[in-house]
Amino acid sequence: MRRPLSPHLQVYKLQFTSGLSIFHRISGVCLIAFMMLGFAYIALAYFDKTMFIRIQKYAGGWVYQVYWWKFHTFFSYHLFNGIRHIYWDLGKGYHIDFVEKSANIILLLTMISSFIGAVYIFDPSQWRLFS
């Protein structure tokens, strides 16, 4: 049996909540790329210490910071929505009221987390605009 594991999009009217569900999957796939880059970056600390520092300062340092910020945002979203998915897997929270309210809460939590991440990660003193 090779049936799809999730409903197919061609026969499904897109709603706000299903958009979040799709983004859970997109963020998951993106996180694999982010994680691989992050691991490769940590691996550089073992092999090429000069390159490690050069990447921190690449393009004035903002590429490095935007990368960590996006990683942080996608991670937060996937984490919060993952908790919501586990709650459904336990057989609870199928009422449409809960689905919509929790969707809003997750978006809000992600935005708050993203904001805190931005405040922490972005460091204009590291930026070098003309180098």
Place this chain on the structure above:
Amino acid sequence: MTLPHGAYQWFWTRSVGVLLIPVGIWFLWFLAQIKNKDPAYILNILQNPFEGFMLIFLICLFGVHSYLGLKEVTIDYITNSRTQTVLSWVWLIFLITTSGFLILMVGRNIAL
């Protein structure tokens, strides 16, 4: 516990996902610690057994969770069963080699 055929994917994605919640939060905290630090400082932190093993644990859990996730996405969007099988193997080999390499490296750093 015996699971019916087809439930393994579902069960393991969720179980590893639950374990990834605390470990993933630790990883974000760890990244905050190594922000703008030089490589020697990071290697020094990773020599602590706790930090080193947490990173190894994270890599293992991440490997399993992302393999299962990628496999699910592959099965959903690719209809050709032969391509599904080939891609699943590609994900598996890719994740095992990269995770294995990283685990060896972090492990070696703890042992040294």
